[in-house]
Amino acid sequence: DAGITQSPRHKVTETGTPVTLRCHQTENHRYMYWYRQDPGHGLRLIHYSYGVKDTDKGEVSDGYSVSRSKTEDFLLTLESATSSQTSVYFCAISDSLNTGELFFGEGSRLTVL
Amino acid sequence: GQQLNQSPQSMFIQEGEDVSMNCTSSSIFNTWLWYKQEPGEGPVLLIALYKAGELTSNGRLTAQFGITRKDSFLNISASIPSDVGIYFCAGQNSNSGYALNFGKGTSLLVTP
Numbered sequence: 001d002a003g004i005t006q007s008p009r010h011k012v013t014e015t016g017t018p019v020t021l022r023c024h025q026t027e028n029h030r031y032m033y034w035y036r037q038d039p040g041h042g043l044r045l046i047h048y049s050y051g052v053k054d055t056d057k058g059e060v061s062d063g064y065s066v067s068r069s070k071t072e073d074f075l076l077t078l079e080s081a082t083s084s085q086t087s088v089y090f091c092a093i094s095d096s097l098n099t100g101e102l103f104f105g106e107g108s109r110l111t112v113l
Numbered sequence: 114g115q116q117l118n119q120s121p122q123s124m125f126i127q128e129g130e131d132v133s134m135n136c137t138s139s140s141i142f143n144t145w146l147w148y149k150q151e152p153g154e155g156p157v158l159l160i161a162l163y164k165a166g167e168l169t170s171n172g173r174l175t176a177q178f179g180i181t182r183k184d185s186f187l188n189i190s191a192s193i194p195s196d197v198g199i200y201f202c203a204g205q206n207s208n209s210g211y212a213l214n215f216g217k218g219t220s221l222l223v224t225p
Binding site for chain 1 (some may be wrong): 144154155158211
């Protein structure tokens with residue numbers, strides 16, 4: 001298994017509170033991604049990173065920010081959580097941008113009340 | 114994102130049966146991939162296809178990259194209970210900065 005750890009794995013929070021999800025990898029892969037998974041929508045890209053301090057927006061980036069200060073860590077922040085951000089969040093890593101071969105973490109289930 | 118239409122949405126089959134699912138798009142992709150997700154886990158890559166017309170096998174799984182580059186199919190032969198899960202197709206091209214576009218998944222249930 002690729003060394004990817006997501007934390008927390010489960011979180012319940014209230015609308016308006018800030019939330020940070022962490023993804024940690026031990027594979028030294030250059031590229032890291034945050035996806036959200038919702039019934040009827042499949043997996044949608046939120047943000048991705050192509051190096052330390054280098055990030056870009058994905059399809060559903062509104063309401064989310066990311067940071068990558070070290071190769072191994074990629075943080076996803078919801079500045080002010082809303083109920084529409086209730087979802088399962090997956091981190092993924094890859095060592096190439098154009099092969100599509102991603103290794104996914106186990107997911108973080110976030111519930112916003 | 115570029116929309117991928119995956120069918121069927123769900124399948125309920127008996128152990129030993131063959132399974133076929135497909136994915137179509139209005140966009141051309143340079144890469145087609147198939148992932149499997151089991152309950153409580155992240156998706157795992159099954160097969161990656163990089164060339165139009167390519168047919169690739171991984172054990173009992175066979176996938177093809179359509180000639181038009183707008184479709185792909187996945188076959189599972191002689192299904193077993195551990196094949197249960199959600200199967201996702203994904204396409205990639207340079208138009209979206211190489212971001213993967215995922216289908217909505219095919220849920221497979223296999224009864225012993």
